[in-house]
Amino acid sequence: MAQGTDRAGGVTRRAILIALLLLVGLSPVAFLLDILWNKSATFTGIPAMAPVVLLFLFTALAGLPIFRRLGLTRRELFTIYSVLLVGGPLVSKSILGFMLVKSIHYHYFASVYRDWQNTFVPQVPLWFAPTDPAVVESFFLGESAVPWSHWWVPLGAWSAFTVAVFVCAFCTIVLLQRQWITHERLSFPFAQVPLELVREAGGEGAPSRPVLPRAWLFWGGLLISFGLTTIGQVSEHIPAVPPINLGPIILIQESKVGPIAGMGQLVLWLFPWMIAVAYLIPKDLSFSAWFFYWALVGITVAGIALGGDPGPVADNWWTTFPAPKWQGGGAIFALGLWSLWIARRHLGQAFRSLLPGRPRADDAEEPLSYRFATAGLLLSFLGLVYFCWAAGCRLWFGLALIGGIVGYHVVWARLRAETGLGFLIFPLQLQFIPRIPFGTAAYRVKEWVTTISARWAYTPGGGSSFDVCAGNALETFKIADSAQMNKRRLSWVLLLGFVVALVVGIFVLLTGIYHYGWFGLEAYASGALARDAIRDGGRISFRLVTPWPPDPRGMTAMGVGAVFAVFLGMMRLRLWWWPFHPIGYMAATCWGMYWYWSAFLIGWAAKTVVLRYGGLRLYRATVPLAIGFIVGELLNRALWAFIALVTRGEI
Secondary structure, eight states: OOOSSSSTTTTHHHHHHHHHHHHHHHHHHHHIIIIIIIIOSSOEOOOOOOOOHHHHHHHHHSSSSSHHHHTTTTTHHHHHHHEEEEEEGGGSTTTHHHHHHHHHHHHTTTTTTTHHHHTTTTGGGSSSSSOOOOHHHHHOOOOOOOOHHHHHHHHHHHHHHHHHHHHOOOOHHHHHIIIIIIIIIIGGGGGHHHHHHHHEEOOOTTTTEOOOOHHHHHHHHHHHHHHHHHHHHHHHHTTTSOOOOOOOEEOOOOOOSSGGGGOOOOOOOHHHHHHHHHHHHHHHHHHHHHHHHHHHHHHHHHHHTTTTTOOOOOHHHHHHHTTTHHHHHHHHHHHHHHHHHTTTTHHHHOOOOOOTSOOOOOOSSSSSSSHHHEEEHHHHHHHHHHHHHTEEEEEEEEHHHHHHHHHHHHHHHHHHHHOOOOTTTTOOOOOTTHHHHHHHHOOOOHHHHHHHHGGGTTOOOOTOOOOHHHHHHHHHHHHHHHHHHHHHHHOOOOOOOOHHHHHHHHHHHHHHHHOGGGGHHHHHHHHHHHHHHHHHHHHHHHHHHHHOOHHHHHHHHHHHHHHHHHHHOOOHHHHOOOOOOOHHHHHSSSHHHHHHHHHHHHHHHHHHHHHHHHHHHHHHHHHHHHHHHHHHHHHHHHHHHHHHHTTTTTO
């Protein structure tokens, strides 16, 4: 692909400098909003608020004289957007906020939960977190300077782990991105947002400048989405303003008895941005998501009617046969292997070119050379396995754990690229898998400690956990491909931005935590961080005191899910009219689909009508409306983030 006349392809020094300065400047803002006040996630979440809103503002202001002098181009704005998209999520309660407390809380809460001290705390590696009682206590109570001398070793270890996980997933995605972008032509729904949001203006001989879309449907969608969501939130603070309830709208109350208990509470979610995502993704995918959800609910209802225990749908969803969560876990593994199988020719060509005497593949336009990406993948993977071995894990366990973590990151990136379903939580988290074939007693105490201590690195949590960084990197490659940017330069800038965000984020978070105290953070008081931290210590202790046996039922359900996902994939390849998508089946097993099914249904129905009566031409003409819905939602989030900053978290 030609890079145009600009060799930098938009990845210029000034764009890089602006992006890094924004990362540094917005890190304290992210700490205040997301962790101290628990008001807004600026970088995390799908779609991410800060990068899109800043892109919107920069483009809107590009015509003003003071900004016109900067002369930022469309591709330079995409460079800034990309760096914020990849590095920004680190400063959040779900990533660095969780990582910093993950191991140190063992030593603090062991005085409350005595069984911790008797079961696993003595086997927590000393380099996982500071152990000095005064340092630990001041972390949770605050009003103290950061005791950096006690933190250097733990920070060095976990920072190396964080960088290695990202590099390993990043290099894997580099090797696969050409297959996914060019050969399979995945839809990349969220990449359409910046590409549609920033257009280029300028006639012949005149310098081009970025401009916002002029389509009236875009602005109509933006105003509708912004207006509905803003009025809904204003009504929460001013009772005189009539509320606009976009969800949850309760249609049927939860029942405790009878087969109807399998339905749980029937609710509608009508958020415009979510409907817009369902409109942008492939039609067979949106159909499959809501269809298989109700199919599995129907099976649960039938199971209760045949003698199963009635209960809320959340309980049945996780515990009754055919165990949708285990089916979803099997589907994830199958879809990951299926993706590699489809990409086998591309990967084979890339790897064969590395052998002596073989002609090198043309990788000049790849984000990294195949040789460098392969070396980065292998070295970072081995470094992660060494981390596990140093923590007391057996070699085979370290290989399995790291393979699972990196695999989750890559599969999540693929799913988001194809479907945009980054806001769904994976149905089966990695820490549950080891007990299925062998039971919990087959593993060492330090292996459980390492697995749970690294849980922040592999918990797919609705677009707010660590896997979002690699997924966002894949999205930036799609943007660079469409905008003819220099991918090689962009890759190095993304890696630099990630490291800068990590260093600055650790400094900001530790300084803030030791000043306010962990117990002084609203993110703790709201229950999210406290629940996860304490529950994870309890998980380790419980599994050691009460070992779980092997779970043949879980293995069977995972096998069923894997086979069914592969079957759906094969039928989709062989029959052009096949209406079911394997990822839709996996999405139906995810936690939260009992909220989102209505948005998928509405988006699917709208797209079906448009394509049926207006064809592809009408659909393309209405895409700006969907983009406007998404941007309007993000502008509303930005408005309330600004209000929270002005009121110091009071509103």
